[in-house]
Amino acid sequence: MEEDMRAVDIITRKRDAKVLFQGEIDWFVRGIVDGRIPDHQTSALLMAMFLNGMDIDETLALTKSMTESGEGLDLPILKPKFDKHSTGGVGDKVSLILAPLVASCSIAVPMLSGRSLGHTGGTLNKLESIPGMRIHLSIEEMEKEVKEIGMVIAGQTERIAPADRKIYHLRDKTGTVESIPLITSSILSKKLSEDIDGLALDVKVGKGAFVKTIDNARLLAESIAEVAKKMGIRIRAFMTSMNVPLGNAVGTGVEVYETLMILEGEEYPSDLMEVTLTLSQAIVDLAGLRGIDLTEKIRDGSALRKFREFVEFQGGDVSYVDAPEKLIEDCTREEIVSNRSAYVVAMDTEKIGKIAVDTESVSRGIIFHKKVGDRAERGNPLATIFWRGDAGRDPDQREDFTHFTGDIKNAILSSYEFGPDPPPTEEMIIERL
Ligand code: URA
DSSP states (O other), X not given: OGGGOOHHHHHHHHXXXXXXXXXXXXXXXXXXXXXXXOHHHHHHHHHHHHHHOOOHHHHHHHHHHHHHTSOOXXXXXXXXXXXXXXXXXXXXXXXXXXXXXXXXXXXXXXXXXXXXXTTBOOHHHHHTTSTTOOOOOOHHHHHHHHHHHSEEEEEOOTTSSHHHHHHHHHHHHHTOOSXXXXXXXXXXXXXXXXXXXXXXXXXXXXXXXXXXXXXXXXXXXXHHHXXXXXXXXXEEEEEEEOSSOSSSEESHHHHHHHHHHHHTTSOOOHHHHHHHHHHHHHHHHHTTOOSOOHHHHHHTTHHHHHHHHHHHHTTOOTHHHHSGGGXXXXXXXXXXXXXXXXXXXXXXXXXXXXXXXXXXXXXXXXEESOOTTOEEOTTOEEEEEEEOTTTTOSGGGHHHHHHHHHHXXXXXXXXXXXXXXXXXXXXXXXXXX
16 A cells, blocks of 8 residues: 555665565655655665666666656657667767758657766757757757657756656765666656657767676666567667777867768768667668668758758757858867877777866867877877867966866877777677667
8 A cells, every 4th residue: 555655664675685566666756756755765775776686677667657757748740759879978979960860761859868977978068069059948849849840859857757867866976876777767767758669779888988898788788678668669779889989079069060070971980970870770770661871861961951950940050050160160279199100009988088078168179080090100180179269268367278288188198099000990889689
């Protein structure tokens, strides 16, 4: 009986590694959202869940409760509705390319996205580099945008999966982030609120990913795929390499710039495009569409036109889409040059991601000219950092800023590892589930 339930009994059962029932989880999650259950009890339950794990039915139960804790989008449209989720990488701008590309194939993409987390840049932070771009939309605005132009990228609102917002905040403070069942329910509660038919999942593995080993990445991918299927969502999951920044640009403005150069057909970074086209194709296949040539949708400008419509709909200045160099034209550029002649054999991708996130307020990011496998001669540019035009302008702070930029340049240089021979080439798509 629900009225007889007590938080302490549920915590104790999980502490003793018992399996919680849907009713208990529902009761607890409702209490988290309505404030009946205090943070210390929620934190205790999260730690018990973290330490003792949860089986797939419990994870499913938690996912359902968290999804139902709020409202969702309602998209009564005829088009198939799909999204993509990545566990987060460095230079990972796949969403920015994939969403308009897939939407240009008459598949609706209602994408709830996030902010920078740890060393990984957030899609929302990147979009904010387009002046005027609104990324906080109401549910009604998101629904209208999907109906009218077939896509939206916006942040989670207070009304969507509120239990996740509360739980995530407490996980961050209690050392309970890295739990497969908790990550599964957190991600899926938001995705299931989008009224989608299916999802392409990109679990990143390697030096620049949160999940460093293939075994753990597989466990996470399997957990998300199994719960998604039980919730009636079609899903394709991939494990992709995150040992090297994806594409050449890392950081907010430069990543949007690189996205636009790709959509304009000016650039084609092969690692980034392999991941983007694999995930986009998975969505097209899941949607059951035949005969779609995704590269043609880029070549003929359809994906770029969709991106422009999306920026316009969300209040962004479309002159930045028409002339992407505006994103970086006011920047002071500083080159980092190679101090030897050798092959790049590795890059400290997590460190690079951290530099990009930590300098977000003063820089628009870093463009890499040499990546793993490339040969650099002494004096060759390895990377260019784009300082914002207004950064370090205050005369009182100029000296400090010069020291700071020097430290950042050294940090980027020291993230490179050189060797006499090229390293073995790495597969980008490590495994498909
Ligand atoms: N992203 C989420 O949304 N939730 C997690 O728990 C981890 C990553």
